[in-house]
Amino acid sequence: MTSLAETPGEVWCHRYIYQLTFSTRGCIHCAGKLVFKSSRSYAWCKTCRVKISAKAVTWLRNSNLSYRQIYQLLWCWQKRKDPGFIHDAPGLSYTTINRWYERFRAHLPQDDSRKLLVDLVEIDESFFGKKRYKNQKIVIGAIEPQTRRIKLQIITDREAETFEAFVESNVASSSVVMTDSHPSYNDLDCLGYTHYSFNHSKGEYTNTNQIENLWGVIKRYMRKLYGSIPTKHLQSILDEWTARLNRPSLFISPENYLDACLFRIS
Numbered sequence: 001m002t003s004l005a006e007t008p009g010e011v012w013c014h015r016y017i018y019q020l021t022f023s024t025r026g027c028i029h030c031a032g033k034l035v036f037k038s039s040r041s042y043a044w045c046k047t048c049r050v051k052i053s054a055k056a057v058t059w060l061r062n063s064n065l066s067y068r069q070i071y072q073l074l075w076c077w078q079k080r081k082d083p084g085f086i087h088d089a090p091g092l093s094y095t096t097i098n099r100w101y102e103r104f105r106a107h108l109p110q111d112d113s114r115k116l117l118v119d120l121v122e123i124d125e126s127f128f129g130k131k132r133y134k135n136q137k138i139v140i141g142a143i144e145p146q147t148r149r150i151k152l153q154i155i156t157d158r159e160a161e162t163f164e165a166f167v168e169s170n171v172a173s174s175s176v177v178m179t180d181s182h183p184s185y186n187d188l189d190c191l192g193y194t195h196y197s198f199n200h201s202k203g204e205y206t207n208t209n210q211i212e213n214l215w216g217v218i219k220r221y222m223r224k225l226y227g228s229i230p231t232k233h234l235q236s237i238l239d240e241w242t243a244r245l246n247r248p249s250l251f252i253s254p255e256n257y258l259d260a261c262l263f264r265i266s
Contacts, residue, residue: 001253004072004090010038013067018043018054020258028052041066057264059107065096073100074254082224101225105236107261108243108250116151118144121175122208123167123185125158126215129231137231139238140166143211150214150245152238160184164191178207214241 001007008016014036022028032047042053055061060070069090076086083097122143129136140163141152151170155162163184171177173192179185181199188195198204218241222229243250250257 001075004075007068007072007075010066010068011036013071014038014043014054016255017058017060017067017258017262018052020262021054021058021264022052038066058262059103059265060262061265065092065100070100071254073097074104074257077101077104078251078254078257080221080224098225102233102236104257104261105240108239109247109260111151111239111242111246113149113246115170115172116142116144116149116175118146119174119176120145120178121171122178122211123171124180124208124211124215125155125163125182128219128229128234135231137234139215139234141211141214142167142170143214145210148210148245150242152242154235154238158182158184160187164188167191167193180208 007013018034018036019025024031025034026032027034027043027045027048027050029050029052030045030048032045034043034045034052036043041055042051044051055063063070065073069092072090073086073092077100083094086092086097087094122145123140125138125140127136128139138155138158139152140155141150143150151166153166153170155166160183163182164187167177167188168191171193176194176196177185177188179188179195179197181197181201185195185197196207198207200208218237219229221241222233222237226233250260
């Protein structure tokens with residue numbers, strides 16, 4: 001699927017989510033033949049005449065959207081389409097689009113990947129939000145330039161103890177760590193890391209350009225979605241980008257995401 005025009009029909013989407021939810025092609029009660037119609041949000045068994053809803057037993061419950069609309073929204077979110085694009089295509093409101101984007105993020109698997117282990121790791125911190133509005137937050141991040149795997153965390157300050165705790169939790173001690181010249185990084189050598197610092201005020205960006213680029217990409221993405229960089233959704237945005245780079249298979253197709261993230265809740 002390379003465009004919204006290639007979105008499968010409502011019946012196909014309905015049948016796919018039903019089979020994914022119940023792991024069966026037939027009725028869950030009698031294995032009878034099911035009828036899927038585009039005008040219905042449930043499947044109907046021709047044998048025992050029971051109505052079965054895939055939405056009702058997953059986190060899709062209470063949704064008034066069709067299965068095809070959910071599929072389209074999921075594809076747009078995976079491809080980082082802005083709300084304006086979706087508003088013009090499927091014809092959904094901006095509120096609905098943003099609510100579903102947040103729902104997709106909320107059901108991503110938790111990042112349980114190992115520490116960053118390769119020879120070289122870039123680490124940096126960035127400010128999100130406006131200080132004058134008293135909603136500014138600090139995010140520290142680490143990236144493996146070779147694999148593009150990342151670790152991101154919201155922190156409360158830029159003290160040495162905070163930086164060192166993040167590095168020890170997320171970066172293997174055998175790594176070579178590249179940072180800016182902030183003094184809170186100065187004692188990383190004492191923790192067993194091979195540490196090199198570069199002074200950004202002197203234009204020394206080359207050795208930390210990948211983590212610096214990541215901040216720019218995330219902030220542009222947030223501006224495209226919300227028109228600004230709100231800190232209200234910051235943690236979920238960070239979780240999304242961690243999944244995008246650490247588990248890219250989840251964003252190849254709606255089926256990949258649904259296979260991994262759509263689960264029964266009753």
